[in-house]
Amino acid sequence: MKKIKFNDGWTFQNLLKHSEPVEVRLPHDAMQTEKRLVNMKNGAAAGFFPGGKYQYTKHFGADSAWKDKSVLIEFEGIYQNSTVILNGKKIGGWVYGYSGFVLDISRNLILDAENELTVIADNSRTPNSRWYTGSGIYRNVNLYIGAPSHISVDGIEAVTKRVDYKNQCAYVSVTTKVNDVTGCELQITLWDDNKNKVSEASGIHTEMIVPHVKLWSDEHPYLYTLKAELRRNGKVVDQEAILFGIRELRWSAERGLLVNNESVKLRGGCIHHDNGILGSCAYDGIEERKIKLLKEAGFNAIRSAHNPASKALLTACDKYGMYVMDEAFDQWRFMKVDYDYSIYFEKYYEEDVSAMIRKDISHPSVIMYSIGNEIGDTGSDEGLCGTVFWLISAINWMLPDQLSIVSIQWCP
Numbered sequence: 001m002k003k004i005k006f007n008d009g010w011t012f013q014n015l016l017k018h019s020e021p022v023e024v025r026l027p028h029d030a031m032q033t034e035k036r037l038v039n040m041k042n043g044a045a046a047g048f049f050p051g052g053k054y055q056y057t058k059h060f061g062a063d064s065a066w067k068d069k070s071v072l073i074e075f076e077g078i079y080q081n082s083t084v085i086l087n088g089k090k091i092g093g094w095v096y097g098y099s100g101f102v103l104d105i106s107r108n109l110i111l112d113a114e115n116e117l118t119v120i121a122d123n124s125r126t127p128n129s130r131w132y133t134g135s136g137i138y139r140n141v142n143l144y145i146g147a148p149s150h151i152s153v154d155g156i157e158a159v160t161k162r163v164d165y166k167n168q169c170a171y172v173s174v175t176t177k178v179n180d181v182t183g184c185e186l187q188i189t190l191w192d193d194n195k196n197k198v199s200e201a202s203g204i205h206t207e208m209i210v211p212h213v214k215l216w217s218d219e220h221p222y223l224y225t226l227k228a229e230l231r232r233n234g235k236v237v238d239q240e241a242i243l244f245g246i247r248e249l250r251w252s253a254e255r256g257l258l259v260n261n262e263s264v265k266l267r268g269g270c271i272h273h274d275n276g277i278l279g280s281c282a283y284d285g286i287e288e289r290k291i292k293l294l295k296e297a298g299f300n301a302i303r304s305a306h307n308p309a310s311k312a313l314l315t316a317c318d319k320y321g322m323y324v325m326d327e328a329f330d331q332w333r334f335m336k337v338d339y340d341y342s343i344y345f346e347k348y349y350e351e352d353v354s355a356m357i358r359k360d361i362s363h364p365s366v367i368m369y370s371i372g373n374e375i376g377d378t379g380s381d382e383g384l385c386g387t388v389f390w391l392i393s394a395i396n397w398m399l400p401d402q403l404s405i406v407s408i409q410w411c412p
Contacts, residue, residue: 001150001240002146003142003143004143004144005140005141006058007026007027007141009059010025010026010137011023012024012028012055013054016052021057024056026056026141027137027138027139027140027281027282027283028056029134029135029136029278029279030121031049031051031136031279032049034050041338042127045131045132046127046129046131046132051123051126051128052124052135053122053124054122054123055120057117058116060115061114062109062110062112062115063111064112069146069148070104070144070145070147070150071106071143071145072104072105072143073102073105073141073144074140074153075139075141076100076142076310078094078097078121078138078139079136079280080096080122080128081093081095081123082120082122083120084103085118085119087109087110087116088116089108091108095348096341096344096352098273098307098308099356100311100355100359119137121137123135123136125339127338128337128340130336130340131272131305131306132272132274132280134274134281135280138279139312140284140312147237147238148179149178149184149232149237150180152178154358154359155176155177156362157174157175157176157362158173158244159173160247160364163213163215169212169213170213170215170246170248171207171210172190172210173205174205174228175204176204176205178204181204183233184230184237185230186203186231187200187228188200188202188208189227189229190210190224190226190227190244191226191227192214192224192225193222193224198212199211214246215247216245216364217260217264217321218259218321221321221364222245223244223245223364224245224246225241225243226244227239228240243315244362245364246364247259247364248260259323259367264300264323267298267300267301268299268303269294270302270303270304271305272306273304273309273310275287275290282313283312287312287313287316288319294322295320295321295322300322301323302317302322302323302324304325305327306327306329306370307328307329307330308326308327308328308355308356314359314366315363317365318363322365324363324365325368325369325370326366326369328349328352329345329372329373330372330374331376332372332375332383333345334376334377356369
């Protein structure tokens with residue numbers, strides 16, 4: 001599908017303060033428009049910025065050429081409790097402020113006319129975190145336009161299954177999620193950084209053999225380009241390409257963490273999602289700069305504290321060779337501050353973890369997941385039972401030939 005950055009042409013207003021709309025460009029941190037409160041609860045952790053309720057609005061035209069097309073909109077992150085409205089009709093939203101989500105807006109568009117897209121972000125219940133969260137649409141928004149038969153957003157799942165060091169080749173499993181595959185064929189090709197085709201295969205779920213493989217690691221972050229072409233009657237109806245690194249992970253009691261059969265010591269740090277004086281705005285260049293500086297300082301690993309990292313950050317980690325532990329939440333049911341994720345955990349944890357896995361699955365930099373930070377629940381019988389299910393599920397997610405998200409059930 002054709003991807004269009006949808007960050008320009010928005011207006012913003014503070015609903016609780018009944019402010020007039022002002023023009024903004026995304027990513028935007030609404031929390032920085034608030035006045036600091038000296039005596040606010042949890043103020044030191046949040047920079048003394050309160051939350052609020054905010055509205056973003058964008059007017060855009062829908063071309064008549066979009067008729068019979070699939071039109072999708074992706075929000076990479078809205079903090080938090082978002083509601084998305086198109087032409088007066090609610091079409092979706094998401095509670096957790098760190099999960100990206102995609103909505104199909106095809107049926108709600110008015111062709112050859114002006115359309116109104118409204119996003120409401122409600123971060124008014126504070127404190128809901130133990131750090132500076134920011135507010136509003138703080139990550140990118142993307143528009144996708146393509147045929148009804150198309151490759152899903154984040155639909156290419158590429159995983160290194162095995163490396164044959166003796167024969168210098170690798171086996172890569174590729175699963176491609178397609179919307180309406182009827183009458184279509186899928187062609188997968190892998191290209192090196194000199195634009196030479198090194199391997200090809202076909203099918204929704206297939207395995208590729210990569211000869212003379214160049215492996216990805218923190219010291220040698222080599223990236224291939226993996227392309228998927230969806231064809232009908234020999235004609236390409238959709239295509240997608242991702243950068244992908246081939247690497248093998250193993251753990252040994254004797255040798256510790258092994259990357260490509262080499263023992264690796266993680267020299268890492270925990271980083272929050274904000275960008276200093278820029279607040280929570282996840283500009284692509286700033287996310288890359290952060291990783292570049294850490295790499296130059298001698299780091300080879302990071303842990304996202306305490307929420308899933310942005311797409312831009314993971315792309316930078318792939319590029320510079322930075323191992324990543326992506327963390328799902330700060331807590332489960334055990335509450336740390338008044339309105340934190342614990343009040344939503346029971347209902348939404350599975351879809352939020354699924355969103356994180358879909359985002360991460362083809363990034364070689366992501367080598368492990370954290371299912372929570374300092375989880376108080378583990379001291380209870382219910383928490384212990386939940387931990388066992390989480391571990392079983394995590395093992396399933398990490399297996400090369402097991403890419404589906406399993407259902408997690410808690411003990412009664």
